[in-house]
Amino acid sequence: MPAVEQPEPAPALVRAIDRYLRHIALERGRSPHTVAAYRRDLARYAGFLTDLGREEVAQIEAADVAGFVQALRDPAGSGSSTAAAPVGAATTARMLSSVRGWHRFLLEEGILQQDVAADQKPPSQPKRLPKAISIAQVERLLEACTGDEPMMLRDRALLELLYATGARASEAIDLNVDDVMGGDDQVGGAVRLFGKGRKQRIVPIGRYAREALEAYLVRARPLLSPRGASTPALFLGARGARLSRQSAWLVIRAAAERAQLDVELSPHTLRHSFATHLLEGGADVRVVQELLGHASVATTQIYTLVTADAMREAWATAHPRAL
Structure with missing residues (x-):
């Protein structure tokens, strides 16, 4: 599938994400590598939301979170005009964790009155045993x-x-x-x-x-x-x-x-x-x-x-x- 450029995320979404990234970096002591990974995940989520017409965090619904997960696993069937290549269960679970952390932060800070991502479950993953050498x-x-x-x-x-x-x-x-x-x-x-x-x-x-x-x-x-x-x-x-x-x-x-x-x-x-x-x-x-x-x-x-x-x-x- 050819790469499709994501739309520029709405400024309000970008500001809310930046506020969360500062929080996990300064108050939770997350490493620069972790913060960069969260930034990439949330940028993709913000692009998906913008494609849906969401410009404010208050406009995000639980169905949008579920749709994002669906778009990650099955881009062709998501109906999104910015569908990218599908990702595996482990990557989807990681990206959903980033999304859930952001929404939980928005609730804790009083920016939103409801955590619309709280009930979204990650896809099941096959149990992988760590690889070790003798x-x-x-x-x-x-x-x-x-x-x-x-x-x-x-x-x-x-x-x-x-x-x-x-x-x-x-x-x-x-x-x-x-x-x-x-x-x-x-x-x-x-x-x-x-x-x-x-x-x-x-x-x-x-x-x-x-x-x-x-x-x-x-x-x-x-x-x-x-x-x-x-x-x-x-x-x-x-x-x-x-x-x-x-x-x-x-x-x-x-x-x-x-x-x-x-x-x-x-x-x-x-x-x-x-x-x-x-x-x-x-x-x-x-x-x-x-x-x-x-x-x-x-x-x-x-x-x-x-x-x-x-x-x-x-x-x-x-x-x-x-x-």
């Missing part, structure tokens, strides 16, 4: 980052930290040097991570990650730092600026190619592997929840399904009376 594959990935070159020392430190802490890629690249806490031979140290909503948590890193970080900080970062403006960032790019999310993704992809791992990897793969390996090793699910920075233990419990599947597969393969 411990042996993790070791191959880490060993693919060897050498004394500054970039290789940085890459090894980054991957060791991602696996040691289960940090999100955004949390790792947002680290400053002062967020790394020292340790000794028995205690590897820890890092101070800032998760969603800038919620702080302290996560141990272990000896391997600590040694990789020390090697990077002593032998590599001083060579990278003078190339750019002064920054407290822990992980630096080739030009001395804070490492980007895209660069972090490229680091792990390059390491996977060198390790000849025939699996698709991303920085989140190490987070999934961290959680899965902890649970397989007997860690309590609530401890893993705290380490991952999950607000709800239900999110962490998804990983127990991964380990249960692995146990069932091993049983079916090895037990003499499995078949």
Whole structure:
């Protein structure tokens, strides 16, 4: 389907959305990445509303919210003149969450007297188990980052930290040097991570990650730092600026190619592997929840399904009376 340009959203809708985005950024402490995602979702919603002739927030009806969800899943059947390509259930659920958050804000602020999005349910999604790699594959990935070159020392430190802490890629690249806490031979140290909503948590890193970080900080970062403006960032790019999310993704992809791992990897793969390996090793699910920075233990419990599947597969393969 060819791309169709959205109409310019009505000024009143734009102002209401901007007010909400300032609220989640300043009062709720949402990250710039999260605010940008909300902005994109709500811009599409505002374009849909404008196409319906809605120019004020008071004109929005519950049927409009339902129509927006329908237009996301089935643009051709929505009747909208600005129908774009269809999106999946997960993306629809995320965009509806943005819409519902905005409408809830309008109600709380007294701008509207009714939340017309409150009863709109997201589409059901197939249960997806997190993708994790084996411990042996993790070791191959880490060993693919060897050498004394500054970039290789940085890459090894980054991957060791991602696996040691289960940090999100955004949390790792947002680290400053002062967020790394020292340790000794028995205690590897820890890092101070800032998760969603800038919620702080302290996560141990272990000896391997600590040694990789020390090697990077002593032998590599001083060579990278003078190339750019002064920054407290822990992980630096080739030009001395804070490492980007895209660069972090490229680091792990390059390491996977060198390790000849025939699996698709991303920085989140190490987070999934961290959680899965902890649970397989007997860690309590609530401890893993705290380490991952999950607000709800239900999110962490998804990983127990991964380990249960692995146990069932091993049983079916090895037990003499499995078949």
